Amino acid sequence: MTRRDTGPAPEAPGPAAVSFRGVARHFGDVRAVDGVDLDIAPGEFFAMLGPSGSGKTTCLRLIAGFEQPTAGTIRIFGEAVDGVPAYRRPVNTVFQDYALFPHMNVLDNVCYGLRIRGVPRRQRELQGRAALALVKLAGMESRKPGQLSGGQRQRVALARALVVQPKVLLLDEPLGALDLKLREEMQGELKSLHRRLRLTFVFVTHDQGEALSMADRVAVFNEGRIVQVGSPEEIYERPRTRFVADFVGGSNVVGADIVKSWTGTAKDASIRPEKIALVAGGTAASSDGIVVPATVTEVLYHGAMRRVELRAPFGPLVASVPAAGANLAEGASVQAVFPRAAIHLMESA
């Protein structure tokens, strides 16, 4: 791989929708964001993924203008926004807990940005109603935010940000407070809204499933830096570091010394659980694969698949095998078999 993963998005023709150059944001001794370079292409659905305190939310707030960088430059569609306050930036935010104005009804909430811009009442209410229809909330205009469910508030927040036609829509863990079913529904809707509006979405989440299923590209954050940027496939299949493999999850991470005995290269490696086959008992002969003896410690039901947790000589191992024929009991001795190609070498950092 010659191209650095953190380089500019290859498909960007004009200026990037959002670009970071050496951006840092320190709070006293805390380096919330510490040297981030980033280019988000126009029209991209971009996810910032990372654990809490990894700097992803601070990056979003830097784009929104709620924070100013300690160092570096942020450009929005080519224009440097150093020192430009939030209210003069062409971006809008959907807040984590929605931040709806409790003293205004739904329509007034949605029309707020238009009212501030001096759009006449009739015109802005027309646009506000259209925005509410866009998020499937027509008919709720006169409700107060307190009378809405979490999912509905979410939609109001979305309509309120969209109605002022931002160049970039920022979403700060917008689905975090919703229950699972609603979350999946909203994921689909956000995705189709993005397709329809062809707007740049920047989405912050700590949920790797959400990031991988929705985004065109994902940036994985850790300790104020971007560890890897790439398509969901790249992030999932080829994590660059142990941290990415751990955080994106599900992957087996194997230490460098073991990997050396398999491949001759002393690097940490990741192996996807679904690449591992299990052969019950006895000895499995494999010409070009790796065979590891293991003991089953737990079998978890996952619909069509079984997630089998194993104890291998070098540590725990997880395999994901089809339910059919996987007649495995806890404590059974098995052989875990996987091809050499399944071993993905990572950088040691």
Next chain:
Amino acid sequence: MTLAAELGVPRGGTLRRISDFLLARRGFYLLLLLVPPLLWLGVVYLGSLFALLAESLFSIDDFSGVVVREPTLATFRQLLQPANLDVIIRTVTIAATVTVLAVVVAFPIAYYAARYARGRTKAAFYLLVMMPLWSSYLVKVYAWKLLLAKEGAIGWTFDAIGLRPLLDALLAVPVIGGPSLSTSYVGMVLVFLYLWLPFMVLPIQAALERVPGNLIEASGDLGASPGQTFRQVILPLALPGIVAGAIFTFSLTLGDYIVPEIVGPSSLILGQVVYIQQGTAGNIPLAAAFSVVPIVVMGLLLTLAKRMGAFDAL
């Protein structure tokens, strides 16, 4: 082994049985909670208040000075006599002035405390705002009388910095001025303002404290300048606190009779009239009728505030 035994939880005793009993009988539990305050508020407080108000429907016999216990509106009609009406208008004007000034002075303090002060600074804020409440009311009023007197510290300060003419010009203003600050309405309003300030600062601060920071960010995000955010988001959400503070300052001023006795011109205000009528004059019905005035004024004000949507954010 059960979980309880595992955790070493002792078996329930008498207290446990009592709490079980109370939990099972919600009504009884509520009754226990509410009876003492209801006795106090309902019987002692409201009871005596209504007894007083009932007095206002009686009248006094002009010759014998004896209270005639027959319902009549004659006493209320007396309120409309020019001298009495004058007292009412004067008092309401003073109370309104004090309230408006208190909002103006208290809001920045409350805003700072709610949005910026943290940790020790916040503790210092509470201390400084409440400290005036720790000392005797009378001591504070007399202290102010000395400060405001012709040869007092305030006049002396104005002399020292060469602003004496400014003070003289203020005192030369008809109606609110006077021979000295301590005998003018300006002085009286200043003392009231000082006395009631904590009652304005704390409710506003509590209301502002409840405005989530992200609402302010959201407003800015949607294009509102800080000034617009203040008018459209912060002020409406702080309004219930302002109204609560205004109720305190307004009603406390309406009912006070000690400050106007010590500071300000010799014309009476409402509290003093009530005091005189029920005391030296022995005209309980008229005193009672005067006491109805603040209640009516407050009722009107609250209705007005509600109409204006002051409580929408509650």
